[in-house]
Amino acid sequence: xxxxxxxxxxxxxxxxxxxxxxxxxxxxxxxxxxxxxxxxxxxxxxxxxxxxxxxxxxxxxxxxxxxxxxxxxxxxxxxxxxxxxxxxxxxxxxxxxxxxxxxxxxxxxxxxxxxxxxxxxxxxxxxxxxxxxxxxxx
Numbered sequence: 001x002x003x004x005x006x007x008x009x010x011x012x013x014x015x016x017x018x019x020x021x022x023x024x025x026x027x028x029x030x031x032x033x034x035x036x037x038x039x040x041x042x043x044x045x046x047x048x049x050x051x052x053x054x055x056x057x058x059x060x061x062x063x064x065x066x067x068x069x070x071x072x073x074x075x076x077x078x079x080x081x082x083x084x085x086x087x088x089x090x091x092x093x094x095x096x097x098x099x100x101x102x103x104x105x106x107x108x109x110x111x112x113x114x115x116x117x118x119x120x121x122x123x124x125x126x127x128x129x130x131x132x133x134x135x136x137x138x
Contacts, residue, residue, distance in 0.1 A: 018040065031070065
């Protein structure tokens with residue numbers, strides 16, 4: 001087992017979409033190399049290079065049974081990714097709340113603008129009139 005310094009960074013390993021696709025396929029259970037490679041539009045050696053990177057990051061484990069090599073997911077390293085992503089949960093929650101408030105305020109403004117012009121003018125006249133105290137001068 002490589003030391004932490006020798007281990008490939010998990011974020012580097014999952015940065016590539018092909019490697020993420022391999023991890024997704026392995027969620028269903030272990031699979032032989034040929035089965036994994038058959039799902040990609042690339043050579044088997046190219047898929048093997050991706051698998052090597054995933055192995056070095058300790059995201060997958062390779063076992064040999066006779067002539068066959070099987071790969072299975074070892075998700076412990078993904079906990080680092082989950083912990084990192086979790087730090088953004090509060091940020092996104094507050095950002096989405098602020099966005100919701102903004103959209104709702106704009107919706108109220110647009111609703112007012114969509115009313116017929118006569119109705120808007122009448123509501124403005126009513127709201128701008130102040131009660132008259134005393135007698136009216138002619």
